[in-house]
Amino acid sequence: MPRRTKFSRRASGSEEIEQIVAANLDTVFLVSGLDRNFNPKRIQRFLVAAHDSGATPVIVLNKSDLCDDAEEVRQEVEALAPGVAVLITSTATRKGLKALTSTYALAGKTLAFIGSSGVGKSSLINALVRDPEAPLPTAEVREKDSKGRHTTTRRELVQTPSGALVIDTPGMRELQLWGADGGLEEAFPEIRELALRCRFTDCGHTNEPGCAVSVALASGELQRARFEAFGKLKAEQDAKVPRERRPGALASKPSWKAKSEGKIPFRHRQWRED
Numbered sequence: 573m574p575r576r577t578k579f580s581r582r583a584s585g586s587e588e589i590e591q592i593v594a595a596n597l598d599t600v601f602l603v604s605g606l607d608r609n610f611n612p613k614r615i616q617r618f619l620v621a622a623h624d625s626g627a628t629p630v631i632v633l634n635k636s637d638l639c640d641d642a643e644e645v646r647q648e649v650e651a652l653a654p655g656v657a658v659l660i661t662s663t664a665t666r667k668g669l670k671a672l673t674s675t676y677a678l679a680g681k682t683l684a685f686i687g688s689s690g691v692g693k694s695s696l697i698n699a700l701v702r703d704p705e706a707p708l709p710t711a712e713v714r715e716k717d718s719k720g721r722h723t724t725t726r727r728e729l730v731q732t733p734s735g736a737l738v739i740d741t742p743g744m745r746e747l748q749l750w751g752a753d754g755g756l757e758e759a760f761p762e763i764r765e766l767a768l769r770c771r772f773t774d775c776g777h778t779n780e781p782g783c784a785v786s787v788a789l790a791s792g793e794l795q796r797a798r799f800e801a802f803g804k805l806k807a808e809q810d811a812k813v814p815r816e817r818r819p820g821a822l823a824s825k826p827s828w829k830a831k832s833e834g835k836i837p838f839r840h841r842q843w844r845e846d
């Protein structure tokens with residue numbers, strides 16, 4: 573089937589290769605464990621890739637039985653992920669599993685569980701699929717740091733009793749951004765909104781005149797931590813995502829020679845049209 577959505581990352585190794593983790597997803601569950609695995613920066617990074625995928629991201633905070641105040645963590649995560657649903661689950665107490673089934677595991681929908689090793693992706697899928705005959709393998713995490721043991725080693729698609737298709741994926745050691753399909757801007761909607769009001773369409777939000785982002789930072793309307801997180805991911809994306817993979821970009825950059833011969837106009841700053 574043609575790919576409608578795809579969750580990609582840069583394959584590990586030195587070469588610039590796209591690894592498509594899963595395609596045609598309706599929902600991508602970004603799973604974290606509420607044990608020592610919890611890492612808000614990682615969630616933010618996964619969120620950018622999930623927004624780029626075209627599927628709807630949902631953040632799953634699993635192992636709530638191991639956390640004294642999951643609601644407090646939920647609030648922290650909601651602030652990192654405006655507009656994204658945050659679910660609190662536990663395969664041990666079955667908390668949140670009904671919501672997962674009744675809202676997302678619907679007939680004809682395709683879901684994938686993504687996250688680092690040991691967060692409980694396979695355990696959650698086993699709970700959804702409820703097939704005691706053939707459960708997906710799971711294994712205990714390391715005591716001292718809650719690190720998983722990379723138990724799932726291949727991607728696998730299973731069906732729930734309701735008719736949803738669920739993809740289990742191996743735990744990711746790292747997620748390097750691949751695409752640049754607007755996922756970063758979607759993950760930081762308040763910055764996107766502000767940037768639309770900057771005078772220059774390609775404003776770098778540093779010292780440009782008429783920069784709405786700088787004004788919002790100065791007034792405290794925009795949190796500096798949010799802007800810095802955005803800036804780091806943007807720099808990574810700009811450094812790693814070659815121009816030709818950015819949306820609307822030319823397949824190859826016009827050469828300096830072609831430019832200087834006047835065949836291709838020099839790129840110049842454009843005023844935003846009102």
Ligand SMILES: Nc1nc2c(ncn2[C@@H]2O[C@H](COP(=O)(O)OP(=O)(O)OP(=O)(O)O)[C@@H](O)[C@H]2O)c(=O)[nH]1
Binds near residue numbers: 635638665710743
């Ligand atoms: N306390 C607690 N343990 C859980 C929960 N969910 C999963 N676990 C345990 O966490 C360990 C890792 O679970 P897995 O399902 O294998 O994790 P995974 O994300 O699939 O890991 P990889 O396949 O290595 O990527 C297992 O020992 C599970 O029993 C939970 O909600 N609470």
Ligand SMILES: [Mg+2]
Binds near residue numbers: 693709710740742
């Ligand atoms: Mg697994």
Ligand SMILES: [Zn+2]
Binds near residue numbers: 784785
């Ligand atoms: Zn600006």
